[in-house]
Amino acid sequence: MVLNRIKQFWHALFSKVGPAEITFVKRYLNEQEQSLFFSMDRPTQTHCVRVARTCLKLLSKNKQVNEKVLIKSALLHDIGKPANLIKTMDRVLIVVMTTLTPRLYHRMLQDKLFSGHFYLAAAAHANHCLAGADIARRANLSPDVIYLIENHHRSEQAGEPPELKLLREADALN
Ligand SMILES: [Fe+2]
Numbered sequence: 170m171v172l173n174r175i176k177q178f179w180h181a182l183f184s185k186v187g188p189a190e191i192t193f194v195k196r197y198l199n200e201q202e203q204s205l206f207f208s209m210d211r212p213t214q215t216h217c218v219r220v221a222r223t224c225l226k227l228l229s230k231n232k233q234v235n236e237k238v239l240i241k242s243a244l245l246h247d248i249g250k251p252a253n254l255i256k257t258m259d260r261v262l263i264v265v266m267t268t269l270t271p272r273l274y275h276r277m278l279q280d281k282l283f284s285g286h287f288y289l290a291a292a293a294h295a296n297h298c299l300a301g302a303d304i305a306r307r308a309n310l311s312p313d314v315i316y317l318i319e320n321h322h323r324s325e326q327a328g329e330p331p332e333l334k335l336l337r338e339a340d341a342l343n
């Protein structure tokens with residue numbers, strides 16, 4: 170868990186969206202979806218590409234899954250994070266606090282004990298699933314994709330679609 174977090178942070182700092190990533194995105198997203206994808210900031214774009222690639226690896230073990238829905242959702246799952254609001258230091262603090270002291274972090278957020286820029290970044294981060302689903306709804310994405318975006322941080326529930334389980338698993342690995 171902690172190692173994964175360090176890896177995530179490293180990627181957030183240094184990963185690039187190169188030609189291979191752009192080709193990958195264009196293979197799965199139509200033009201309108203691509204403009205949503207490229208409206209995200211660079212660390213979020215690279216994170217989403219890594220999550221989508223991990224989904225493809227996990228997918229080979231699960232034939233019940235709708236690949237198109239899963240990969241579109243993976244590429245857009247963090248669309249609700251406002252571009253360039255959540256800075257590198259915010260990411261570090263959010264990751265450290267949600268990993269080491271998740272209850273305290275959420276309590277502090279609820280009781281508005283954070284202030285200034287960090288409060289805005291943390292609140293936006295906490296709300297990104299709902300915000301992302303709103304953006305996806307306004308862009309008329311398919312209900313399946315909207316559902317995955319909206320629920321990708323929800324804890325596992327009985328009867329949920331297999332795509333959600335895979336997306337959550339891939340997100341946690343990246
Ligand atoms: Fe997320």
Ligand SMILES: [Fe+2]
Pocket residue numbers: 216220246247340
């Ligand atoms: Fe994510």
